[in-house]
Amino acid sequence: MIHFLLLSVAMAADPTVHSVSDISQHFSFYMDGRFHRQYLKDTSRDVRNWGSLSQLDLSNVNLLLLTGGDERIPYDEGARRNIASFLDGGGTVLVMADGTGKSPPVAEVMAAYGAVLDDESAAKPLAGVGELEGQDIVLRRGGTLELDEQWTPLVLDRDGRVVLADRRVGPGTLILGSRGLFGQKPDASDPINDSWVGPLLVSRASRKAIDTTRPPRRTWAEDSKQAGPLKIEFHDGTEQFADDIVAVYEDVRPHLLAITGVEPSPGMIQRMLILPTGGGGFSSGVCIAIGAWWGGFPAKRYPMVELISHEAGHSWVLPYPEPLWNEPIATWLGIEVGRRMDMPQATRTLERQLAKARKLDPDFTKLNPMAKGAARDLIWGKSYYVFEELEKNHGPGAMAKYFQTKRRVLEPNRQAYTMDDCVAVWSLAVNEDLFPWFQSLAFDVDRSRTDLPAP
Ligand SMILES: [Zn+2]
Numbered sequence: 001m002i003h004f005l006l007l008s009v010a011m012a013a014d015p016t017v018h019s020v021s022d023i024s025q026h027f028s029f030y031m032d033g034r035f036h037r038q039y040l041k042d043t044s045r046d047v048r049n050w051g052s053l054s055q056l057d058l059s060n061v062n063l064l065l066l067t068g069g070d071e072r073i074p075y076d077e078g079a080r081r082n083i084a085s086f087l088d089g090g091g092t093v094l095v096m097a098d099g100t101g102k103s104p105p106v107a108e109v110m111a112a113y114g115a116v117l118d119d120e121s122a123a124k125p126l127a128g129v130g131e132l133e134g135q136d137i138v139l140r141r142g143g144t145l146e147l148d149e150q151w152t153p154l155v156l157d158r159d160g161r162v163v164l165a166d167r168r169v170g171p172g173t174l175i176l177g178s179r180g181l182f183g184q185k186p187d188a189s190d191p192i193n194d195s196w197v198g199p200l201l202v203s204r205a206s207r208k209a210i211d212t213t214r215p216p217r218r219t220w221a222e223d224s225k226q227a228g229p230l231k232i233e234f235h236d237g238t239e240q241f242a243d244d245i246v247a248v249y250e251d252v253r254p255h256l257l258a259i260t261g262v263e264p265s266p267g268m269i270q271r272m273l274i275l276p277t278g279g280g281g282f283s284s285g286v287c288i289a290i291g292a293w294w295g296g297f298p299a300k301r302y303p304m305v306e307l308i309s310h311e312a313g314h315s316w317v318l319p320y321p322e323p324l325w326n327e328p329i330a331t332w333l334g335i336e337v338g339r340r341m342d343m344p345q346a347t348r349t350l351e352r353q354l355a356k357a358r359k360l361d362p363d364f365t366k367l368n369p370m371a372k373g374a375a376r377d378l379i380w381g382k383s384y385y386v387f388e389e390l391e392k393n394h395g396p397g398a399m400a401k402y403f404q405t406k407r408r409v410l411e412p413n414r415q416a417y418t419m420d421d422c423v424a425v426w427s428l429a430v431n432e433d434l435f436p437w438f439q440s441l442a443f444d445v446d447r448s449r450t451d452l453p454a455p
Pocket residue numbers: 310311314326327330
């Protein structure tokens with residue numbers, strides 16, 4: 001009965017909009033689902049485009065969401081053609097971009113539709129006009145637009161300059177506005193203008209009928225090549241980075257093997273996705289995603305060594321990540337790889353973090369890093385300190401002893417891995433009870449809370 005009710009509710013709320021959030025020109029965690037959650041979650045089925053925009057199938061889509069893009073990946077001829085034919089078919093395109101500062105690649109696309117992204121900042125307060133008259137308009141910051149007579153202004157700044165507007169393009173609709181009118185936080189906690197953004201988009205997108213019985217599917221990066229056992233995934237815009245990133249991975253991997261003394265956990269690191277961003281990466285264990293121009297790559301190399309080691313490192317600790325230092329240990333692996341590759345930035349990165357933690361806990365004996373609300377700098381710095389001390393006191397190769405012991409003593413399908421378990425494994429690895437030492441560093445760990453044996 002309950003199942004039936006849920007089903008009928010879901011069907012009654014069948015969305016009338018199929019949207020695609022494009023993250024192929026510039027990836028952000030915000031556009032990877034948070035925009036949809038803020039403005040369209042009840043009205044639209046959204047999928048993300050990870051592949052070349054030129055090849056995106058928009059036949060059963062009525063709303064395409066674009067951001068400014070990145071200069072390293074200009075909107076190419078094929079992408080422009082696809083946008084134009086989507087408009088020809090009655091689709092709606094929202095472009096969120098500003099011309100202030102460096103002009104984004106989408107500005108050139110917009111020029112063909114009679115719009116110029118000015119480099120002049122909008123002056124607050126802003127006001128809705130036409131159908132947005134009387135609405136509250138929030139702008140974080142952003143630029144103004146210069147538009148031909150085809151456009152209808154929707155938001156003006158204090159001086160009457162346009163900040164958001166739309167126009168018909170054949171049967172389609174183009175909406176152009178400042179990026180600052182929309183949220184940006186990766187946790188979706190800033191849904192500014194949500195009283196009108198969603199309804200505006202739905203009213204335009206509904207001009208094109210879609211088949212709601214055929215939900216759209218995510219489009220993945222369509223190009224790939226094999227590098228040994230690793231499948232490298234990319235699209236036309238990120239292809240230029242693929243070989244260099246693979247080269248870094250191949251440099252890094254033997255060092256990770258040496259530091260940890262083991263291979264990645266079985267089944268892990270099968271795929272590596274090149275992301276169109278300079279903003280870092282992520283890992284699911286099986287797939288690691290790497291920001292193509294992170295830290296100024298390929299001109300600068302150390303940040304990429306650290307990032308790849310970090311994301312790959314997650315695949316070494318799984319399926320039992322250490323709770324306190326899951327992130328610090330990944331970056332420490334990157335630092336250690338960098339030191340082994342004689343990169344001076346690695347030592348500087350380590351020392352910077354240790355110094356920040358020493359400001360909070362000068363000899364590392366006072367503050368419990370596992371306490372609720374413990375400062376990030378304390379957690380990271382104290383983790384690094386522990387790894388360095390363990391190597392000093394129990395090395396060489398203390399970390400490898402730990403990884404090897406962890407693989408050996410943890411039974412498959414274990415339910416949890418706590419810091420008590422972690423210290424027990426370290427104790428077995430170095431053949432010495434380390435609970436007193438960790439306690440002397442103010443860790444809240446206790447042998448009685450682990451089922452693992454003493455050395
Ligand atoms: Zn991480």
